Amino acid sequence: MLxxxxxxxxxxxxxxxxxxxxxxxxxxxxxxxxACSCFAELGYSRASNKQIAETAxxxxxxxxxxxxxxxxxxxxxxxxxxxxxxxxYRIAATEHETCIEQLCGGLxxxxxxxxxxxxxxxxAASAYYEIQRQSELNALLGEEHxxxxxxxxxxxxxxxxxxxxxxxxxxxxxxxxxVACVSGLAIHRGRLESEEEFAAALRxxxxxxxxxxxxxxxxxxx
Amino acid sequence: MLxxxxxxxxxxxxxxxxxxxxxxxxxxxxxxxxACSCFAELGYSRASNKQIAETAxxxxxxxxxxxxxxxxxxxxxxxxxxxxxxxxYRIAATEHETCIEQLCGGLxxxxxxxxxxxxxxxxAASAYYEIQRQSELNALLGEEHxxxxxxxxxxxxxxxxxxxxxxxxxxxxxxxxxVACVSGLAIHRGRLESEEEFAAALRxxxxxxxxxxxxxxxxxxx
Numbered sequence: 496m497l498x499x500x501x502x503x504x505x506x507x508x509x510x511x512x513x514x515x516x517x518x519x520x521x522x523x524x525x526x527x528x529x530a531c532s533c534f535a536e537l538g539y540s541r542a543s544n545k546q547i548a549e550t551a552x553x554x555x556x557x558x559x560x561x562x563x564x565x566x567x568x569x570x571x572x573x574x575x576x577x578x579x580x581x582x583x584y585r586i587a588a589t590e591h592e593t594c595i596e597q598l599c600g601g602l603x604x605x606x607x608x609x610x611x612x613x614x615x616x617x618x619a620a621s622a623y624y625e626i627q628r629q630s631e632l633n634a635l636l637g638e639e640h641x642x643x644x645x646x647x648x649x650x651x652x653x654x655x656x657x658x659x660x661x662x663x664x665x666x667x668x669x670x671x672x673x674v675a676c677v678s679g680l681a682i683h684r685g686r687l688e689s690e691e692e693f694a695a696a697l698r699x700x701x702x703x704x705x706x707x708x709x710x711x712x713x714x715x716x717x
Numbered sequence: 718m719l720x721x722x723x724x725x726x727x728x729x730x731x732x733x734x735x736x737x738x739x740x741x742x743x744x745x746x747x748x749x750x751x752a753c754s755c756f757a758e759l760g761y762s763r764a765s766n767k768q769i770a771e772t773a774x775x776x777x778x779x780x781x782x783x784x785x786x787x788x789x790x791x792x793x794x795x796x797x798x799x800x801x802x803x804x805x806y807r808i809a810a811t812e813h814e815t816c817i818e819q820l821c822g823g824l825x826x827x828x829x830x831x832x833x834x835x836x837x838x839x840x841a842a843s844a845y846y847e848i849q850r851q852s853e854l855n856a857l858l859g860e861e862h863x864x865x866x867x868x869x870x871x872x873x874x875x876x877x878x879x880x881x882x883x884x885x886x887x888x889x890x891x892x893x894x895x896v897a898c899v900s901g902l903a904i905h906r907g908r909l910e911s912e913e914e915f916a917a918a919l920r921x922x923x924x925x926x927x928x929x930x931x932x933x934x935x936x937x938x939x
Binding site for chain 2: 664
């Protein structure tokens, strides 16, 4: 959930379950799913094109008809994954009126998305380090995470205009904190054993945002 | 801020500025500082023993009188860094009575620690991926992050006993969320340009914990 999205090379894509078929578009979709799982599980260096192709049910040779290199394939998965995650918040923003409800609505949509695509959140979380550490990825994707910041800045800026954000915190700092927390939750996914635990964590974070995690959020009298 | 600490091999250590000297203990301390910077900046694979030794002002040959391998050196830095970060919360826990104030006090102490040791938080944040991805580190340090969970579990468990935590959220989920958020903030450090921005982010997160980031944290009427 760390970064950028919407690379044109990631399209066409299907948002819900990709059918197992043999059209070019279907194979492209299966390759993205397979690569997402392999990169999330093994990391960029250890995931091989051969293994990704096998997971997608095609030969390594055929993979190169779709993507010129492992970096390009990673970039396509990245664009696809980030676009899906950002869409969760974009849709929630149209369904709710206040910042808190928009953020909580986005988190609820991510619970559903993660159930449908179990490795998606883990991939997004690991992508930050991969892009930082692998120069070929950095050259290709180093600037793309600004999209994530732009999305949350848009949500929070509208909240500032509606008087919803504390004057104690400036907009950019609020954006930083929300991005840091949702990134941390995404990274945490890999440590949890089930989607249920992840859903519970995202819901508890909603309590944090609403100020209800702590039953008595008061300052000490001291 | 992700993991375990207190490896005995990391000791003896000095908590505040290490003097530039030539005793064995001083050189050991300089090596830990140098390795922390190099690992944080370059990652485990790209940081070389030669460069770490040079940064510490000794020869690569001498480094092996202190640490048998790069993995062992990484483990020593990791133990040292995590111990310092956990100490911030341990001390804050003795200074405040409620969970929120203990957490906020710990975050204030980490602001100070990060100013004194600019790469410390970045190292801690990147360690999670390094340990996951590098099998030699995983063998050495794969279980140590439980210390971080134990610390926050202890703080929050006492809060549950005092009736401070919402009954909506079970203890383990609350621990997961706090660890995820502070980890996310640590990871975010690398993206910020200054310690001031990091301090602002940690203070804004304190507002989130207190339920004051959003001026009107109410549910919608719908």
